[in-house]
Amino acid sequence: MKYERVIELAKRRGFLWSSSEIYGATAGFWDFGPLGAILKRRVENLWRELYIIGEGFFEIESPTVSVEDAFAASGHLDCFVDLIVECKKCGEMFKADHLVQDVGSESTRAGVAKLIKTHDIRCPECGGELGDVRTFNLMFRTTIGPSSERIGYLRPETAQGIFVDFPRLLRFYRDRLPFGVVQIGKAYRNEISPRQGVIRLREFTLAEAEIFVDPRDKSHPRFDEIADVVLRLYPKKEQLRGKNEIEINVKDAVKKGIIPSQFMGYHLALVQLFLTGVGIRPETLRFRQHKKEERAHYAADCWDAETLLDLGWVELVGIADRTDYDLKAHAKKSGVDMGVFVLYDKPKVIERLRIKPKMDVLGPKFKEEAAKVADVLMRLRPRQLNELGKETIKVGGKTIRVDPKWVECERISEEVHGERVVPHVIEPSYGIDRIVYALLEHSLAEEMVEGEKRLVLRLPPKVAPIQVGVFPLLARDGLVEVAKRVASLLSKDGILMEYDDSGTIGRRYRRHDEIGAPFAITVDHQTLEDNTVTIRERDSMKQIRVSIDGVSDIIRGLLSGKIQFEMLGR
Numbered sequence: 147m148k149y150e151r152v153i154e155l156a157k158r159r160g161f162l163w164s165s166s167e168i169y170g171a172t173a174g175f176w177d178f179g180p181l182g183a184i185l186k187r188r189v190e191n192l193w194r195e196l197y198i199i200g201e202g203f204f205e206i207e208s209p210t211v212s213v214e215d216a217f218a219a220s221g222h223l224d225c226f227v228d229l230i231v232e233c234k235k236c237g238e239m240f241k242a243d244h245l246v247q248d249v250g251s252e253s254t255r256a257g258v259a260k261l262i263k264t265h266d267i268r269c270p271e272c273g274g275e276l277g278d279v280r281t282f283n284l285m286f287r288t289t290i291g292p293s294s295e296r297i298g299y300l301r302p303e304t305a306q307g308i309f310v311d312f313p314r315l316l317r318f319y320r321d322r323l324p325f326g327v328v329q330i331g332k333a334y335r336n337e338i339s340p341r342q343g344v345i346r347l348r349e350f351t352l353a354e355a356e357i358f359v360d361p362r363d364k365s366h367p368r369f370d371e372i373a374d375v376v377l378r379l380y381p382k383k384e385q386l387r388g389k390n391e392i393e394i395n396v397k398d399a400v401k402k403g404i405i406p407s408q409f410m411g412y413h414l415a416l417v418q419l420f421l422t423g424v425g426i427r428p429e430t431l432r433f434r435q436h437k438k439e440e441r442a443h444y445a446a447d448c449w450d451a452e453t454l455l456d457l458g459w460v461e462l463v464g465i466a467d468r469t470d471y472d473l474k475a476h477a478k479k480s481g482v483d484m485g486v487f488v489l490y491d492k493p494k495v496i497e498r499l500r501i502k503p504k505m506d507v508l509g510p511k512f513k514e515e516a517a518k519v520a521d522v523l524m525r526l527r528p529r530q531l532n533e534l535g536k537e538t539i540k541v542g543g544k545t546i547r548v549d550p551k552w553v554e555c556e557r558i559s560e561e562v563h564g565e566r567v568v569p570h571v572i573e574p575s576y577g578i579d580r581i582v583y584a585l586l587e588h589s590l591a592e593e594m595v596e597g598e599k600r601l602v603l604r605l606p607p608k609v610a611p612i613q614v615g616v617f618p619l620l621a622r623d624g625l626v627e628v629a630k631r632v633a634s635l636l637s638k639d640g641i642l643m644e645y646d647d648s649g650t651i652g653r654r655y656r657r658h659d660e661i662g663a664p665f666a667i668t669v670d671h672q673t674l675e676d677n678t679v680t681i682r683e684r685d686s687m688k689q690i691r692v693s694i695d696g697v698s699d700i701i702r703g704l705l706s707g708k709i710q711f712e713m714l715g716r
Contacts, residue, residue, distance in 0.1 A: 147456050148456040148587060148590070149455070149456040149457055149587070151590065152583070152586050152590055155586075155590065155603075156179075156182065156586060159181060159661050160179035160181045160661075161178070161181050162177070162179060162344060162583075163177055164176060164177070165177045173340045173341070174337050174347050174348030174349070175349055176344050176347065178582075181611040181661055182582065184612075185582055185585070185605075185610075186351070188608065188609045188610075188611070189424055189582060189585070189609055190351075190578060192420070192423070192424055193330070193353050193576065194330070196416070201416075203325075203355060203357075204318070204326075204327060204328070205327075205329060206308065206311065206315075206327060207329065208304070208307025208308070208311065208331075209301075210331065210333075210334070211299070211300055211301070212299060212301055213290070213296065213297075213298055214298060215480075216306055217299050217306070218479065219475045219476050220306050220309070220444070220472060220475055220476070221471075221475065222285060222299075222306075223285075225442075226284050226285060226302060227282060227283050229241065229242040229255055229258050229280070229281060230282045230338050231245065231262065231276045231279050232276070233271065233274045233275070233276055233277070234274055234275045234276065234277050235269060235272050236271055236274055238269060238339065239338050239339045240269075240276075240338065240339060241338055241339075242255075242258045242259075242279045245267050245270070246265070255280070258279050259278070259279040262279065282336075283336075284302060284335045284336050284338075285299045285300065285335070286299060286300040286334050286336050287299055300333075300334035301333055301334065302333055302334060302335050303333050303352060303575065304329040304354045305329075305354055305468075305575070307329060308329060308354075308356045309356070309473060309476055309571075310476060310480075312358075312476075312484055313482060313483070313484070321486060321487065323359060323360045323569055324357060324358055324409075325357070326355055326356065326358070328354065328355045328356075329354055330351065330352070330353045330354075330578070331352065332349060332350070332351055333351070333352045334348060334349050334350075335347075335348060342457060343583075344579055345455075345583065347579055350577060351579055352575055352576065352577065353578055355413075355573065355574050356573055357409070357413070357572045357573070358569040358571055359409055360570075361469070361567055361569065361570040364406075364407035364410070364572075365407075365409070366408040366409050366411075366412040369412055372411070372412055372415035372419075373395065373396055374396070374397065375415040375418065376394065376395050377393070377415065377418060378391050378392075378393050378431060379391060379392050379399060379433050380432050380433065381404050381435045382435045382436070382438075385434070385435075385437060386437070396411040396414065396415050399411060405449075407467070409572050410447065410465065410467055410572060413465055413574050414433055414449060414465055417433075417451050417574055418431065418433075418451070420576075421453070424581070424585065424608075425585045425605060426453055426581070426584055430455075431452070432451075432452050432454075432459075433450065433451055433452070433465075434450045434452050435447070435449050436448040436449070436450070442466065443471075444469075445471075446467045446468075446469045448464060448465065448466040448467070449464070449465045449466075450463070450464050450465075451463035451464075453584050455583075455584060456587060460580060460584070461580070462576065462577055462580050462584060463574055463576045463577065464574075464575045465573070465574045465575075466575070467570065467571075467572055468571040468573055470568040470569065470571070472571060473571070474568055484568055485566040487564050487565070488564050488565060489563055490563060490564050490565075493562060493563045494561070494562050495559055495560070495561055495562075496559070496560060496562050497558070498557070498558060499555045499557055500555065500558050501523055501524055501553050501555060502524075502553060502556050503520035503553050504551070504554060505520060507551060508552055512541075515541055515542055518542065519541050519546070522539045522540070523539065523548070523552065523553055526548075585605060585609065589662060590603055590604075591603075591604055595687070600656060600659060601656075601659065601660050602659040602685070603661060603662030605664070606664075607664040607665075607705045607707070608707070610663060610664050611642070611661065612642060612661055612663040613642045613643060613665070613705055614636060614641060614643045614665045614666065614667060614701055615644050615658040615665075615667070616629055616632055616633040616636065616666075616669075617647065617666060617667070617668045617669070618647050618668075618669045619651055619668055619670040623671065624674060625670070625671070628669045628674070628694075629645065629647070630645065631694075632667060632679060632697065635694070635698055636667075636698055636701065639702065641702065644658070644663070654666075659684055663684060664683070664684045664685075664705070665682065665683060665701060665704060666681070667679050667680070667681055667697065668680045677695070678692060678693055679691070679697060681697070681700065683711045688711070690711075690714045692714065700714070
């Protein structure tokens with residue numbers, strides 16, 4: 147399997163390996179090695195360039211531990227659960243709905259348990275009998291402080307840190323919609339039995355953008371820029387009918403209602419542009435819409451950007467319309483207003499009913515309490531007038547039944563300059579670890595060169611961890627000193643290079659091909675004569691000679707894409 151070849155290379159060359167290997171390792175935890183950490187940071191920084199520089203969003207950083215109230219409000223305590231079942235014989239745990247997916251689509255505990263019993267589903271590992279189906283919350287629980295009385299949880303997503311900060315973020319953005327906030331950080335999910343290596347992790351990195359929009363208008367101001375981008379979509383209707391994916395541009399997909407809004411369409415296109423830009427092969431990419439039973443408790447619509455890997459279709463990014471679920475939930479739990487006053491383009495004149503207390507009736511009846519009664523009555527909604535005889539109000543600690551004769555309604559006209567709304571949220575959520583693995587798998591190639599097998603990672607130059615190797619042809623004749631001078635020039639110009647003078651030049655080329663270094667600079671005897679070096683391009687293995695004086699500028703141009711290798715030397 148290609149997955150196994152990728153993992154073997156990743157471990158051998160310092161990209162990835164199982165965490166705590168000396169203690170036997172634990173499924174769901176992986177370390178990024180020296181090259182993997184750099185590769186991951188390059189992906190993250192390109193993501194920041196897209197959303198912070200390109201979209202004008204700002205980044206925040208919130209704690210990875212949050213108080214229990216936050217997750218009670220968000221619904222994660224009640225809804226962030228899986229159905230699990232344990233084998234009575236070998237003790238292995240399984241996601242119960244995965245075991246029954248071939249015989250039914252039940253998602254309730256009773257329904258899954260019935261399917262397991264009816265179809266005599268056994269343990270996939272040992273064939274043993276399965277136990278009772280039960281629920282399991284996927285969050286890691288902890289306590290805050292020495293008394294252990296306050297409960298906290300490791301966050302399962304970075305989004306809630308943004309939502310609870312909404313009042314301050316709204317002021318930062320000068321009380322105007324739309325605006326976006328991003329966060330990159332660790333998230334934690336206590337997966338039941340992760341069996342897919344770096345694809346299914348218990349600790350992972352998310353890069354999430356929360357875009358707060360006016361719920362009355364989900365048109366995007368820059369929609370025309372991406373309207374003609376063609377997406378490979380797998381809508382829920384096609385899935386239910388057993389049909390294939392469709393290819394359609396964003397404009398038509400929104401027009402036909404396949405994608406529900408311009409904002410959602412814009413961010414689907416942005417996800418595709420990012421993924422293909424960092425090295426995910428376009429022909430392996432699709433957007434699959436969640437069916438109703440798949441959607442998270444907070445989502446009105448959700449699409450997964452999936453790539454085809456050796457393990458099958460794997461989600462890299464989820465793009466969800468979270469509506470106003472989160473902000474309303476936190477407002478209700480905390481008592482803090484999460485609304486935004488949105489100004490109209492032009493003031494509107496509206497007519498409405500207003501309750502007018504009859505003071506000539508209330509005065510004699512309530513004496514000194516009359517003003518308080520009138521104040522409470524004025525806050526009643528006009529629609530309540532039809533049933534005022536059933537309404538009660540509290541005044542001075544007393545509960546009083548309202549008499550319709552105490553008030554009258556008058557129709558008034560007033561100028562309204564805006565209204566208060568709770569924003570909806572569009573959320574692209576990127577799984578950085580999965581993207582890094584997908585880049586490794588998509589980039590890994592094996593080929594025969596002069597009778598030898600060459601392993602090469604064809605990573606795009608902008609994400610390659612080592613950007614250039616610097617080699618003296620021989621470790622003598624003054625070549626080492628010149629090569630180190632070239633290496634120093636590159637380092638001072640911010641280019642991450644690796645100096646290597648160990649082994650034959652062919653072996654050194656192969657080593658750097660394996661780690662994805664897109665270019666190699668070789669210092670040879672001609673360098674001593676004319677101050678030139680060779681630059682070798684990884685994929686074509688072609689070489690050109692350039693002056694040492696301009697080598698840094700050329701490498702920077704090659705890395706950025708402003709210079710094409712095949713144009714050099716012409």
